[in-house]
Amino acid sequence: MSILGRHPIPQPDTDEGFRTEYKNYVWRKVMFIAFLAAAMFILLGYSVTVSGRDMTFWDGIMAIVDHIMGVSYDRVEEPVKFWNDYIVWNSTMPRVLGAIVCGAGLAVCGAAMQVVLNNPLAEPYTLGVSSGAVFGACLAIILGFTFGNIGTYGIIGNAFIFSLVPCAIIIVLVGVMKGLSPVTMILAGTAISYFFSGLTTLMMVRTDDETLTSSFRWQIGSLAGIGWDNIWIIFAGTVACTAILMMTAKYLNALALGDKSATSLGVDVNRVRYTILIVSSLMVAVILSFTGIIGFIGLLAPHMVRTILGADNRYVIPASMLLGPVILLFADTVSRLLAEVDLPVGIVMMFVGSPIFLYILLGRRGRRAMYRCPRIPSPGA
Amino acid sequence: MSKDSVAGGMKSRYYSFLRRQKLVCIGFLVLAAVCVIALYGFSNNTSQSYWTSYAVLGHHLFGLEAPPGRFTDIIFWDRLLPRAINAAFVGGALAIAGCVMQIVFRNPLADPYTTGISSGAGFGATIAIAMGVSLVPGLSGDWAVVANAFVLSLVPTAAMIAVMMFRKTSPAELILVGIGIMYFFGAASTVFMLWANPSDLSGAFRWGLGHLESVGWGNMPIIVGATVVGSAAIMLMADKLSLMNAGDRGALTMGEDPHRVRFACLLLTSMMVAVVVAFTGTIGFVGIVAPHIVRLTMGTNTRYMLLGSFAAGAVLLVASDALAKVLALPVGVIMSVVGGPLFLFILVKQYKREHLV
Numbered sequence A: 001m002s003i004l005g006r007h008p009i010p011q012p013d014t015d016e017g018f019r020t021e022y023k024n025y026v027w028r029k030v031m032f033i034a035f036l037a038a039a040m041f042i043l044l045g046y047s048v049t050v051s052g053r054d055m056t057f058w059d060g061i062m063a064i065v066d067h068i069m070g071v072s073y074d075r076v077e078e079p080v081k082f083w084n085d086y087i088v089w090n091s092t093m094p095r096v097l098g099a100i101v102c103g104a105g106l107a108v109c110g111a112a113m114q115v116v117l118n119n120p121l122a123e124p125y126t127l128g129v130s131s132g133a134v135f136g137a138c139l140a141i142i143l144g145f146t147f148g149n150i151g152t153y154g155i156i157g158n159a160f161i162f163s164l165v166p167c168a169i170i171i172v173l174v175g176v177m178k179g180l181s182p183v184t185m186i187l188a189g190t191a192i193s194y195f196f197s198g199l200t201t202l203m204m205v206r207t208d209d210e211t212l213t214s215s216f217r218w219q220i221g222s223l224a225g226i227g228w229d230n231i232w233i234i235f236a237g238t239v240a241c242t243a244i245l246m247m248t249a250k251y252l253n254a255l256a257l258g259d260k261s262a263t264s265l266g267v268d269v270n271r272v273r274y275t276i277l278i279v280s281s282l283m284v285a286v287i288l289s290f291t292g293i294i295g296f297i298g299l300l301a302p303h304m305v306r307t308i309l310g311a312d313n314r315y316v317i318p319a320s321m322l323l324g325p326v327i328l329l330f331a332d333t334v335s336r337l338l339a340e341v342d343l344p345v346g347i348v349m350m351f352v353g354s355p356i357f358l359y360i361l362l363g364r365r366g367r368r369a370m371y372r373c374p375r376i377p378s379p380g381a
Numbered sequence B: 001m002s003k004d005s006v007a008g009g010m011k012s013r014y015y016s017f018l019r020r021q022k023l024v025c026i027g028f029l030v031l032a033a034v035c036v037i038a039l040y041g042f043s044n045n046t047s048q049s050y051w052t053s054y055a056v057l058g059h060h061l062f063g064l065e066a067p068p069g070r071f072t073d074i075i076f077w078d079r080l081l082p083r084a085i086n087a088a089f090v091g092g093a094l095a096i097a098g099c100v101m102q103i104v105f106r107n108p109l110a111d112p113y114t115t116g117i118s119s120g121a122g123f124g125a126t127i128a129i130a131m132g133v134s135l136v137p138g139l140s141g142d143w144a145v146v147a148n149a150f151v152l153s154l155v156p157t158a159a160m161i162a163v164m165m166f167r168k169t170s171p172a173e174l175i176l177v178g179i180g181i182m183y184f185f186g187a188a189s190t191v192f193m194l195w196a197n198p199s200d201l202s203g204a205f206r207w208g209l210g211h212l213e214s215v216g217w218g219n220m221p222i223i224v225g226a227t228v229v230g231s232a233a234i235m236l237m238a239d240k241l242s243l244m245n246a247g248d249r250g251a252l253t254m255g256e257d258p259h260r261v262r263f264a265c266l267l268l269t270s271m272m273v274a275v276v277v278a279f280t281g282t283i284g285f286v287g288i289v290a291p292h293i294v295r296l297t298m299g300t301n302t303r304y305m306l307l308g309s310f311a312a313g314a315v316l317l318v319a320s321d322a323l324a325k326v327l328a329l330p331v332g333v334i335m336s337v338v339g340g341p342l343f344l345f346i347l348v349k350q351y352k353r354e355h356l357v
Helices: A015-049 A056-069 A079-118 A130-140 A153-176 A181-206 A209-220 A228-256 A260-265 A269-291 A296-309 A313-337 A346-360 A364-372 B003-042 B052-062 B072-104 B119-130 B142-166 B172-193 B198-209 B220-236 B236-246 B247-253 B256-278 B286-298 B302-327 B331-355
Strands: none
Touching: A015 A056, A015 A079, A015 A296, A015 A313, A056 A079, A079 A181, A079 A228, A079 A269, A079 A313, A079 B072, A079 B256, A130 A153, A130 A209, A153 A181, A153 A346, A153 B331, A181 A209, A181 B198, A181 B286, A209 B172, A209 B198, A228 A260, A228 A313, A260 A296, A260 A346, A296 A313, A296 A346, A296 B172, A313 A346, A346 B172, A346 B198, B003 B220, B003 B286, B003 B302, B052 B072, B072 B236, B072 B286, B072 B302, B119 B142, B119 B198, B119 B256, B142 B172, B142 B256, B172 B198, B220 B236, B220 B256, B220 B302, B236 B247, B236 B256, B236 B286, B236 B302, B236 B331, B286 B302, B286 B331, B302 B331
16 A cells, blocks of 8 residues: 555566566557558558559569669660659659658658647647648739749749748747747637638639639649659758757657646757747648648647557657658558549548548547556647 | 735725626627627618618617618618628627637637538538538528538537547547548548539638628528527536636536536537538638637636627627628638737737736
């Protein structure tokens, strides 16, 4: 019987007990992350074979490996291999890599946002980045207004520039007003996104039906616009920002305990929050100006991970970084398999993803995990 | 200083605090009433003067002499007044529902649509507009849209309630269930909108923006009735709701089952909002922002916050609707474009007051 209460806290008798318990704890999480990594590579291999050509899984893998090794085929002597290589490398590969990079970026961003904003409903777009991007894109699509004469890049350029406006407002607010609470930040983001979406709606109701359709389409989110000529931008942006987020991941556990506890543990709460918000807003701005608004991943992938792994952010961040690509790649593969129906990847993801999400959340496993980990970012109004 | 006088000072401070809150509430309500009449007067496209609206009102209520002009009576009495009254009640219903949701989910991002009502209603309206499907047999046109929206808006709520009945869920978990369902319905309506021809897409898109012009004397009683019943029931539960502010454990300690309160609130607000949404489409902003404005201006006393939210929501929607009619724009646009920066301003003000900058 413990002094503190009637229920004694179960304690392993020895040091050894603790050690094995901790090892098991880490082992399970590492295994899950390894499983996700393996799933990602298998999906990648399968995904490149979905291209309208008759290809097996190994053909796809070999085409990638051969191309990287610098093997080239003669068009006349080995036409099958030549065209496999051509299609895989030029048409499917950028899109598949794009799915991986975007999925990883959005999921990490969502996981970090949910912790620093201390809200399970937070997602990469909570601070209004997406509303700015949509406004910019609609400006290009509906009014034909672009910065500079850059042709097809007009929409992307506009989306990027205008997505920086909400970012800038938030950065200024957070920078000038020290110690702004997460709730106020969220509300400021809400105000900004309402403002921009109001302006967007204004343009959309004033235009004709055809233009409305195309601007509506831009918002849904699609990977079709990613090619070799632009993927390096997304890649560079995402890798740089993800690296920074990974470095701050160690502070996230402290932050999830609440600002006061984190401060007493020696974490500069305001600085960590500021860094994470800026970095993730920039990353999301880069991603969504090329893809449109891909929802779901940023909000729900981190929750899926937390439900399965528990809320230890040292593992949630890398696991989200792998689960995001798995989901996006899967959805993209399905949307290419159903090419004749023409469903954008954003829609496929919601259709497939939400039942899976509900299953994980409400399944027996989810229940155990949810109740076991009180440190899930608790909603604090 | 004696003990009594200290207690007396506290007491009088508390009473003056309550008086201030009451005053703000009443102020908002009076403003709402003035707004209704102002809207009723301002937003005509005829050459009538502002005071004509009062003359029409006097004619109908007190049997005074009717103002001159052939269509004056029709325009004011049959088109503008029901719309204004309706805007007030819709705004009030959405705001009070938003306030309740923010309390029971303890999340500042919650709004009346957090349970997925909007996505269900949007899906219903989309299939009615884009494919001509009516779930209630024998209806067509606008009534099919209304019926579809109402029926399907209850599906996400029903799912959530089923989850709540079989499981003690945490608020976070419950919100996530709602969001999962919302994504599914959202995807379904997007698919139909993409497959529809551009003019149907445009119709469905406009429905989603929210509209108050389709309401006349005929269907106004439904909205007003649902709002009054729902809001009254919520007000009766105000004390229980204020316990919810203490968190689930806190509420339990004070003898209230938080799960039960949440269940009841969800059921009540969903029914009320479902009725409103079926007629007006998804009007955003007011449900999330009005409660925050009230919280920032008059504090968090739940009873007055509910009442204040209702009044603030009514003011917000009626005023935006008046402006929207003058500028010939959807009401949602006005509310977001004018209200967004205003809300940001209030937030900054509040920060400065707290931090004494």
